[in-house]
Amino acid sequence: MQIYLDNAATTPVAPEVIESMISVLQDDFGNPSSSHGYGRKAKALLENARRTIATTFHCSPSEIIFTSGGTEADNMAIRCAVEQLAVKRIITSPIEHHAVLHTVTYLQKQFDLEVCYVRCDATGNIDLAHLTELLASDVKTIVSLMHANNEIGTYLPLQEVSRLCRQHNTLFHSDTVQSIGHIPLNIDELDIDFITCSAHKMHGPKGVGFLYVNKRNKIQAFIQGGSQERGLRSGTENTASIVGMAKAISLITENLDQKIAKVWGLKKSMMDQLQVGIPTIRFNGETSLEKSLYTVLNCSFPSSKNDGMLLFSLDLKGIACSGGSACTSGANTGSHVLRAIESDSTRQSIRFSFSHYTTQEEIDAVSTILIHLFQN
Ligand SMILES: Cc1ncc(COP(=O)(O)O)c(C=O)c1O
Numbered sequence: 072m073q074i075y076l077d078n079a080a081t082t083p084v085a086p087e088v089i090e091s092m093i094s095v096l097q098d099d100f101g102n103p104s105s106s107h108g109y110g111r112k113a114k115a116l117l118e119n120a121r122r123t124i125a126t127t128f129h130c131s132p133s134e135i136i137f138t139s140g141g142t143e144a145d146n147m148a149i150r151c152a153v154e155q156l157a158v159k160r161i162i163t164s165p166i167e168h169h170a171v172l173h174t175v176t177y178l179q180k181q182f183d184l185e186v187c188y189v190r191c192d193a194t195g196n197i198d199l200a201h202l203t204e205l206l207a208s209d210v211k212t213i214v215s216l217m218h219a220n221n222e223i224g225t226y227l228p229l230q231e232v233s234r235l236c237r238q239h240n241t242l243f244h245s246d247t248v249q250s251i252g253h254i255p256l257n258i259d260e261l262d263i264d265f266i267t268c269s270a271h272k273m274h275g276p277k278g279v280g281f282l283y284v285n286k287r288n289k290i291q292a293f294i295q296g297g298s299q300e301r302g303l304r305s306g307t308e309n310t311a312s313i314v315g316m317a318k319a320i321s322l323i324t325e326n327l328d329q330k331i332a333k334v335w336g337l338k339k340s341m342m343d344q345l346q347v348g349i350p351t352i353r354f355n356g357e358t359s360l361e362k363s364l365y366t367v368l369n370c371s372f373p374s375s376k377n378d379g380m381l382l383f384s385l386d387l388k389g390i391a392c393s394g395g396s397a398c399t400s401g402a403n404t405g406s407h408v409l410r411a412i413e414s415d416s417t418r419q420s421i422r423f424s425f426s427h428y429t430t431q432e433e434i435d436a437v438s439t440i441l442i443h444l445f446q447n
Contacts, residue, residue, distance in 0.1 A: 072388065072436070073389045074389060076392045077422075078272075079366065081271045082274045082426055083426070084274055091314050091315055092315040095113075095311040099116055100113070101113040103307075117137075117313055120313045123320065123321060129256075133286065133301070134284055137279070137280075137308060137313050138281055139309075140270075140280040141246065141248040141268065141269030144281060147293045147304070149161070149174050152213040152242055152288075157211050158184075158212065159212075160185040163188060163215045164217075166223075167216070169407075171215050185210065189201050191412065193412050206235060213242040213244060214242070217249075222406055223409075224356050227245070229261060230261060233261050233263050242264045243265070248268065249367070266283040267283075268316075270320075276312045334365050334366055334429065338365055341434045342358060348445070354368065367422065367425075368425075370420065371418045372421065375444075377419070393421070393424070406420070
Protein backbone atom coordinates (compact mmCIF):
# COMPACT_ATOMS: atom_id res chain seq x y z
CA MET A 72 0.00 0.00 0.00
CA GLN A 73 1.22 3.50 -0.88
CA ILE A 74 -0.77 6.53 0.26
CA TYR A 75 0.53 10.03 -0.38
CA LEU A 76 -0.73 12.60 2.13
CA ASP A 77 2.14 15.09 1.90
CA ASN A 78 0.81 17.43 -0.80
CA ALA A 79 1.91 20.56 1.10
CA ALA A 80 5.52 19.37 0.62
CA THR A 81 4.99 18.68 -3.06
CA THR A 82 2.30 17.31 -5.34
CA PRO A 83 2.35 14.59 -7.98
CA VAL A 84 2.74 16.13 -11.44
CA ALA A 85 -0.52 15.97 -13.44
CA PRO A 86 -0.24 13.67 -16.52
CA GLU A 87 -1.46 16.52 -18.76
CA VAL A 88 1.36 18.72 -17.40
CA ILE A 89 3.96 16.03 -18.19
CA GLU A 90 2.55 15.75 -21.71
CA SER A 91 2.77 19.52 -22.27
CA MET A 92 6.37 19.56 -21.04
CA ILE A 93 7.51 16.59 -23.14
CA SER A 94 6.24 18.30 -26.26
CA VAL A 95 8.32 21.42 -25.44
CA LEU A 96 11.42 19.40 -24.53
CA GLN A 97 11.21 17.34 -27.71
CA ASP A 98 10.08 19.84 -30.31
CA ASP A 99 10.30 23.40 -28.99
CA PHE A 100 13.79 23.40 -27.54
CA GLY A 101 14.82 26.76 -29.03
CA ASN A 102 16.29 29.49 -26.86
CA PRO A 103 13.52 32.11 -26.43
CA SER A 104 16.15 34.84 -26.98
CA SER A 105 17.16 33.50 -30.43
CA SER A 106 15.80 35.43 -33.37
CA HIS A 107 15.30 32.41 -35.65
CA GLY A 108 12.16 30.32 -35.93
CA TYR A 109 13.06 27.91 -33.09
CA GLY A 110 13.65 30.87 -30.79
CA ARG A 111 10.48 32.65 -31.87
CA LYS A 112 8.40 29.49 -31.21
CA ALA A 113 9.87 29.11 -27.72
CA LYS A 114 9.32 32.82 -27.01
CA ALA A 115 5.68 32.50 -28.12
CA LEU A 116 5.17 29.55 -25.73
CA LEU A 117 6.69 31.57 -22.91
CA GLU A 118 4.50 34.59 -23.53
CA ASN A 119 1.40 32.40 -23.93
CA ALA A 120 2.14 30.87 -20.53
CA ARG A 121 2.56 34.34 -19.02
CA ARG A 122 -0.77 35.48 -20.52
CA THR A 123 -2.58 32.36 -19.23
CA ILE A 124 -1.27 32.99 -15.71
CA ALA A 125 -2.06 36.72 -15.81
CA THR A 126 -5.60 36.07 -17.07
CA THR A 127 -6.23 33.42 -14.42
CA PHE A 128 -5.16 35.64 -11.53
CA HIS A 129 -6.37 38.97 -12.99
CA CYS A 130 -3.22 40.96 -13.49
CA SER A 131 -1.14 42.20 -16.40
CA PRO A 132 1.32 39.79 -18.10
CA SER A 133 4.09 42.36 -17.53
CA GLU A 134 3.58 41.92 -13.77
CA ILE A 135 4.58 38.21 -13.88
CA ILE A 136 8.29 37.38 -13.53
CA PHE A 137 9.24 33.73 -13.90
CA THR A 138 11.56 32.40 -11.17
CA SER A 139 13.06 29.09 -10.05
CA GLY A 140 10.25 28.65 -7.51
CA GLY A 141 8.74 30.03 -4.34
CA THR A 142 12.01 30.52 -2.46
CA GLU A 143 13.52 32.70 -5.17
CA ALA A 144 10.28 34.68 -5.58
CA ASP A 145 10.13 35.38 -1.81
CA ASN A 146 13.81 36.42 -1.81
CA MET A 147 13.29 38.64 -4.84
CA ALA A 148 10.26 40.46 -3.41
CA ILE A 149 11.80 41.30 -0.06
CA ARG A 150 15.33 41.97 -1.30
CA CYS A 151 14.14 44.24 -4.11
CA ALA A 152 11.96 46.16 -1.63
CA VAL A 153 14.96 46.76 0.63
CA GLU A 154 17.71 47.17 -1.95
CA GLN A 155 15.74 49.11 -4.57
CA LEU A 156 12.56 50.59 -3.08
CA ALA A 157 14.12 52.28 -0.04
CA VAL A 158 12.43 50.03 2.53
CA LYS A 159 14.04 50.42 5.98
CA ARG A 160 11.68 48.37 8.09
CA ILE A 161 10.09 44.89 7.76
CA ILE A 162 6.99 43.60 9.51
CA THR A 163 6.63 39.83 9.37
CA SER A 164 5.56 37.01 11.70
CA PRO A 165 7.29 34.13 13.49
CA ILE A 166 5.24 31.57 11.52
CA GLU A 167 6.44 32.48 8.02
CA HIS A 168 8.28 30.02 5.77
CA HIS A 169 12.08 30.08 6.07
CA ALA A 170 12.27 31.52 2.53
CA VAL A 171 10.93 34.70 4.16
CA LEU A 172 12.34 34.43 7.70
CA HIS A 173 15.93 33.72 6.65
CA THR A 174 15.83 36.45 3.98
CA VAL A 175 14.59 38.93 6.58
CA THR A 176 17.35 37.96 9.06
CA TYR A 177 19.98 38.29 6.33
CA LEU A 178 18.71 41.73 5.28
CA GLN A 179 18.43 42.88 8.88
CA LYS A 180 22.14 42.16 9.43
CA GLN A 181 23.26 43.45 6.05
CA PHE A 182 21.33 46.73 6.06
CA ASP A 183 20.77 47.30 9.78
CA LEU A 184 16.99 47.27 9.27
CA GLU A 185 14.31 47.38 11.92
CA VAL A 186 12.37 44.09 11.95
CA CYS A 187 9.08 43.69 13.82
CA TYR A 188 7.35 40.34 14.38
CA VAL A 189 3.60 40.62 14.61
CA ARG A 190 2.00 38.43 17.27
CA CYS A 191 -0.19 35.46 16.40
CA ASP A 192 -2.60 33.49 18.57
CA ALA A 193 -2.61 29.78 19.46
CA THR A 194 -4.28 28.84 16.18
CA GLY A 195 -1.91 30.90 14.02
CA ASN A 196 -4.19 33.92 13.46
CA ILE A 197 -2.22 37.13 13.00
CA ASP A 198 -3.12 39.74 15.63
CA LEU A 199 -4.51 42.52 13.42
CA ALA A 200 -4.64 45.04 16.29
CA HIS A 201 -0.92 44.47 16.86
CA LEU A 202 -0.28 44.75 13.11
CA THR A 203 -2.16 48.08 13.03
CA GLU A 204 -0.03 49.33 15.94
CA LEU A 205 3.16 48.28 14.13
CA LEU A 206 2.01 49.96 10.93
CA ALA A 207 1.89 53.36 12.64
CA SER A 208 5.38 54.45 11.61
CA ASP A 209 6.82 57.00 9.19
CA VAL A 210 9.68 54.69 8.22
CA LYS A 211 9.24 53.08 4.76
CA THR A 212 8.02 49.55 5.54
CA ILE A 213 7.22 46.25 3.84
CA VAL A 214 4.78 43.78 5.40
CA SER A 215 5.51 40.14 4.54
CA LEU A 216 2.80 37.77 5.74
CA MET A 217 1.92 34.45 4.14
CA HIS A 218 -1.61 33.70 2.98
CA ALA A 219 -2.01 30.06 4.09
CA ASN A 220 0.45 28.64 6.58
CA ASN A 221 2.22 25.61 5.10
CA GLU A 222 2.30 23.69 8.39
CA ILE A 223 -1.04 24.43 10.03
CA GLY A 224 -3.12 25.83 7.16
CA THR A 225 -4.43 28.94 8.97
CA TYR A 226 -5.33 31.76 6.55
CA LEU A 227 -4.36 35.40 6.77
CA PRO A 228 -7.32 37.67 5.90
CA LEU A 229 -5.53 38.91 2.74
CA GLN A 230 -8.05 41.59 1.78
CA GLU A 231 -8.10 43.11 5.25
CA VAL A 232 -4.31 43.17 5.56
CA SER A 233 -3.98 44.63 2.08
CA ARG A 234 -6.42 47.43 3.05
CA LEU A 235 -4.45 48.14 6.26
CA CYS A 236 -1.21 48.31 4.27
CA ARG A 237 -2.74 50.74 1.75
CA GLN A 238 -4.06 52.93 4.56
CA HIS A 239 -0.55 53.12 6.02
CA ASN A 240 1.21 53.50 2.67
CA THR A 241 3.14 50.28 3.26
CA LEU A 242 4.32 47.71 0.74
CA PHE A 243 2.65 44.30 1.11
CA HIS A 244 4.17 40.95 0.09
CA SER A 245 2.29 37.72 0.63
CA ASP A 246 3.79 34.26 0.21
CA THR A 247 0.81 32.61 -1.46
CA VAL A 248 2.75 29.44 -2.36
CA GLN A 249 0.32 27.10 -0.58
CA SER A 250 -2.93 28.78 -1.59
CA ILE A 251 -2.45 30.10 -5.12
CA GLY A 252 -4.40 27.99 -7.61
CA HIS A 253 -6.20 26.26 -4.73
CA ILE A 254 -8.58 29.13 -4.01
CA PRO A 255 -9.96 31.81 -6.34
CA LEU A 256 -7.53 34.75 -6.39
CA ASN A 257 -8.16 38.13 -8.01
CA ILE A 258 -4.94 40.12 -7.71
CA ASP A 259 -6.51 43.20 -9.24
CA GLU A 260 -9.18 43.41 -6.52
CA LEU A 261 -6.66 42.58 -3.83
CA ASP A 262 -4.37 45.56 -4.49
CA ILE A 263 -1.13 43.98 -3.28
CA ASP A 264 2.54 44.64 -4.17
CA PHE A 265 4.09 41.17 -4.38
CA ILE A 266 2.71 37.62 -4.55
CA THR A 267 4.72 34.39 -4.84
CA CYS A 268 3.93 31.11 -6.56
CA SER A 269 5.60 27.70 -6.84
CA ALA A 270 4.37 25.28 -9.52
CA HIS A 271 5.14 22.07 -7.62
CA LYS A 272 2.46 22.78 -4.99
CA MET A 273 -0.27 22.50 -7.64
CA HIS A 274 0.69 19.46 -9.72
CA GLY A 275 3.28 21.31 -11.77
CA PRO A 276 7.05 20.68 -11.99
CA LYS A 277 9.60 21.60 -9.30
CA GLY A 278 12.11 24.40 -9.80
CA VAL A 279 9.71 26.89 -11.37
CA GLY A 280 7.41 29.58 -10.05
CA PHE A 281 6.74 33.27 -10.43
CA LEU A 282 6.75 36.56 -8.62
CA TYR A 283 3.89 38.97 -9.24
CA VAL A 284 5.11 42.57 -8.93
CA ASN A 285 2.48 45.28 -9.01
CA LYS A 286 3.40 47.62 -11.88
CA ARG A 287 3.53 50.65 -9.59
CA ASN A 288 6.76 49.20 -8.11
CA LYS A 289 9.64 49.95 -10.46
CA ILE A 290 12.17 47.26 -9.61
CA GLN A 291 15.46 46.55 -11.36
CA ALA A 292 17.58 43.47 -11.98
CA PHE A 293 17.55 40.84 -9.24
CA ILE A 294 19.85 38.50 -11.22
CA GLN A 295 22.30 40.10 -13.65
CA GLY A 296 23.10 38.60 -17.02
CA GLY A 297 21.48 38.36 -20.44
CA SER A 298 18.49 40.57 -19.56
CA GLN A 299 15.77 37.92 -19.81
CA GLU A 300 12.47 38.66 -18.04
CA ARG A 301 12.74 42.31 -19.10
CA GLY A 302 16.12 42.56 -17.46
CA LEU A 303 14.76 41.73 -13.98
CA ARG A 304 15.77 38.08 -13.77
CA SER A 305 18.46 37.01 -16.20
CA GLY A 306 19.07 33.41 -17.24
CA THR A 307 17.79 31.35 -20.18
CA GLU A 308 14.17 30.62 -19.41
CA ASN A 309 13.09 27.13 -18.33
CA THR A 310 10.55 26.99 -21.16
CA ALA A 311 9.28 23.44 -20.60
CA SER A 312 8.71 24.02 -16.88
CA ILE A 313 7.07 27.39 -17.45
CA VAL A 314 4.70 25.82 -19.99
CA GLY A 315 4.08 23.01 -17.47
CA MET A 316 3.31 25.56 -14.74
CA ALA A 317 0.79 27.38 -16.92
CA LYS A 318 -0.85 24.04 -17.77
CA ALA A 319 -0.96 23.10 -14.07
CA ILE A 320 -2.60 26.43 -13.23
CA SER A 321 -5.20 26.02 -15.99
CA LEU A 322 -5.97 22.49 -14.81
CA ILE A 323 -6.23 23.18 -11.09
CA THR A 324 -8.43 26.24 -11.53
CA GLU A 325 -10.86 24.31 -13.76
CA ASN A 326 -14.01 23.35 -11.80
CA LEU A 327 -12.28 24.69 -8.70
CA ASP A 328 -15.46 24.74 -6.59
CA GLN A 329 -15.89 21.00 -7.14
CA LYS A 330 -12.27 20.32 -6.23
CA ILE A 331 -12.58 22.41 -3.05
CA ALA A 332 -15.78 20.61 -2.05
CA LYS A 333 -14.18 17.21 -2.63
CA VAL A 334 -10.93 17.87 -0.74
CA TRP A 335 -12.71 19.68 2.11
CA GLY A 336 -14.99 16.61 2.39
CA LEU A 337 -11.90 14.40 2.77
CA LYS A 338 -10.36 16.63 5.42
CA LYS A 339 -13.63 16.80 7.37
CA SER A 340 -14.05 13.04 7.13
CA MET A 341 -10.54 12.45 8.50
CA MET A 342 -11.13 14.90 11.36
CA ASP A 343 -14.45 13.23 12.22
CA GLN A 344 -13.04 9.69 12.13
CA LEU A 345 -10.00 10.61 14.24
CA GLN A 346 -12.07 12.51 16.81
CA VAL A 347 -14.28 9.44 17.31
CA GLY A 348 -11.41 6.92 17.37
CA ILE A 349 -8.86 9.02 19.32
CA PRO A 350 -10.98 11.28 21.57
CA THR A 351 -7.89 13.07 22.95
CA ILE A 352 -6.71 14.18 19.51
CA ARG A 353 -6.42 17.91 18.87
CA PHE A 354 -5.73 19.87 15.72
CA ASN A 355 -3.06 22.55 15.33
CA GLY A 356 -4.23 25.73 13.63
CA GLU A 357 -7.67 26.64 12.40
CA THR A 358 -9.69 23.81 10.88
CA SER A 359 -12.80 25.38 9.32
CA LEU A 360 -13.17 25.83 5.56
CA GLU A 361 -13.44 29.60 6.07
CA LYS A 362 -10.35 30.01 8.22
CA SER A 363 -7.94 27.40 6.94
CA LEU A 364 -6.60 25.82 3.79
CA TYR A 365 -8.73 22.75 3.00
CA THR A 366 -5.67 20.78 1.83
CA VAL A 367 -3.89 20.80 5.21
CA LEU A 368 -4.73 19.02 8.48
CA ASN A 369 -2.20 19.23 11.31
CA CYS A 370 -3.01 16.66 14.00
CA SER A 371 -1.72 16.81 17.57
CA PHE A 372 -1.70 13.31 19.04
CA PRO A 373 -1.64 12.50 22.77
CA SER A 374 1.54 11.10 24.28
CA SER A 375 1.58 7.30 23.84
CA LYS A 376 3.83 4.32 23.21
CA ASN A 377 4.14 5.70 19.64
CA ASP A 378 6.03 8.79 20.86
CA GLY A 379 8.80 9.66 18.42
CA MET A 380 7.82 6.70 16.20
CA LEU A 381 4.58 7.82 14.62
CA LEU A 382 5.98 9.11 11.31
CA PHE A 383 8.20 6.05 11.07
CA SER A 384 5.32 3.65 11.79
CA LEU A 385 3.19 5.33 9.13
CA ASP A 386 6.07 5.30 6.65
CA LEU A 387 6.51 1.55 7.26
CA LYS A 388 2.87 1.09 6.30
CA GLY A 389 3.41 3.08 3.08
CA ILE A 390 1.78 6.29 4.29
CA ALA A 391 3.64 9.51 3.42
CA CYS A 392 2.98 12.51 5.65
CA SER A 393 5.11 15.05 7.46
CA GLY A 394 6.27 16.00 10.93
CA GLY A 395 6.92 19.60 9.92
CA SER A 396 7.51 21.36 6.64
CA ALA A 397 9.49 19.26 4.14
CA CYS A 398 12.42 21.68 4.27
CA THR A 399 12.87 21.36 8.04
CA SER A 400 11.78 17.78 8.75
CA GLY A 401 15.20 16.47 7.63
CA ALA A 402 16.94 18.87 10.01
CA ASN A 403 14.93 17.48 12.93
CA THR A 404 15.00 20.75 14.88
CA GLY A 405 11.26 20.77 15.48
CA SER A 406 8.83 23.13 13.91
CA HIS A 407 9.33 26.88 14.41
CA VAL A 408 5.63 27.33 13.59
CA LEU A 409 4.44 24.94 16.31
CA ARG A 410 6.87 26.57 18.77
CA ALA A 411 5.53 30.03 17.86
CA ILE A 412 1.92 29.00 18.51
CA GLU A 413 3.09 27.30 21.72
CA SER A 414 1.67 23.92 20.84
CA ASP A 415 2.12 21.33 23.61
CA SER A 416 5.58 19.79 23.04
CA THR A 417 4.67 16.61 24.94
CA ARG A 418 2.27 15.76 22.10
CA GLN A 419 3.27 14.59 18.63
CA SER A 420 2.19 16.64 15.64
CA ILE A 421 1.79 15.26 12.14
CA ARG A 422 0.73 17.18 9.04
CA PHE A 423 -1.50 15.37 6.56
CA SER A 424 -2.06 17.23 3.31
CA PHE A 425 -4.44 16.32 0.53
CA SER A 426 -5.07 16.92 -3.15
CA HIS A 427 -7.98 16.31 -5.51
CA TYR A 428 -6.25 13.03 -6.43
CA THR A 429 -6.66 11.81 -2.82
CA THR A 430 -9.51 9.31 -2.40
CA GLN A 431 -12.01 8.62 0.39
CA GLU A 432 -10.66 5.05 0.56
CA GLU A 433 -7.18 6.42 1.32
CA ILE A 434 -8.56 8.70 4.06
CA ASP A 435 -10.50 5.77 5.58
CA ALA A 436 -7.43 3.51 5.49
CA VAL A 437 -5.11 6.09 7.13
CA SER A 438 -7.70 6.99 9.77
CA THR A 439 -8.21 3.31 10.63
CA ILE A 440 -4.45 2.72 10.91
CA LEU A 441 -3.98 5.78 13.14
CA ILE A 442 -6.85 4.77 15.42
CA HIS A 443 -5.40 1.27 15.63
CA LEU A 444 -1.97 2.65 16.57
CA PHE A 445 -3.51 4.54 19.49
CA GLN A 446 -5.66 1.64 20.68
CA ASN A 447 -3.02 -1.02 21.08
C1 LIG B 1 4.76 28.68 2.13
C2 LIG B 1 5.93 28.30 1.30
N1 LIG B 1 6.74 29.26 0.82
C3 LIG B 1 7.81 28.97 0.03
C4 LIG B 1 8.12 27.68 -0.28
C5 LIG B 1 9.31 27.41 -1.15
O1 LIG B 1 8.92 27.11 -2.46
P1 LIG B 1 9.94 26.30 -3.43
O2 LIG B 1 9.97 24.90 -2.94
O3 LIG B 1 9.31 26.42 -4.79
O4 LIG B 1 11.25 27.01 -3.38
C6 LIG B 1 7.32 26.64 0.21
C7 LIG B 1 7.68 25.22 -0.06
O5 LIG B 1 7.64 24.38 0.81
C8 LIG B 1 6.20 26.95 1.01
O6 LIG B 1 5.40 26.00 1.52
